[in-house]
Amino acid sequence: MIDFSRSVHEIAPELIGATLLVDGIGGRIVEVEAYDQEDPASHGYRGRTQRTASMFGPPGHAYVYRSYGIHWCLNLVCEDVEVPSAVLVRALEPTHGLDQMRRRRGLDDPRLLASGPGRLCQALGITGEHDGLPLDRPPFELRERAGPVQVHSGVRVGITRATELPWRYAEAGSRFLSRPLRPA
DNA sequence: CACAGGATATACT
DNA sequence: GTATATCCTGTGA
Helix, strand or coil: CCCCCCCHHHHHHHHCCCEEEECCEEEEEEEEEEECCCCCCCCCCCCCCCCCHHHHCCCCEEEEEEECCCEEEEEEECCCCCCCCEEEEEEEEEEECHHHHHHHHCCCCHHHCCECHHHHHHHHCCCHHHCCCECCCCCEEEECCCCCCCEEEECCCCCCCCCCCCCEEEECCCCCCCCCCCCC
8 A cells, every 4th residue: 555644746646556445446557746835836736615615634534525526636635634635636547447437427538538637537537535545445455556657747737826836747658648748 | 720618716806 | 705726637729
């Protein structure tokens, strides 16, 4: 099991290539972004609120929030209690339960099943009910990567503050990214 | 490429 | 109370 009681900047690149499943459905993580406590783009930056409460909880748990009123986004909480930091899981390469994901997403193309934080949550059936749940127990299953993976970094997507920090990590050459990587 | 859709949180009056 | 911004996606130009 991955140790989440460390800096988000250490953990985020290690998650590329790890396998994430929810009720046995999921795949290899190919794209993540790091958000830390000093980060104006982080939900935890302005302190604890009802929405962000689980971001301030124990590490190794999920922080799920509603984005743009429509989509769910999954974050993995890092470090210690009262220090908000998390990894946003942005894309994965579907490997388990493809048919179930197709049904939930209403389309066939594997490249569109989980290439983006909102799509990923829809494909895996993640909702606000998963907010605060531990990642090492069902329905979640998180496996460390088995072999070597080439990880590249770039600037983050979809934010308006602290936009030049190279805290987006992705597997080099993956076809399943939400967008091409732009190096810092 | 632009933009609507839509819920929630925070900032402001 | 009202205003504004948002860790996005699908659709239609």
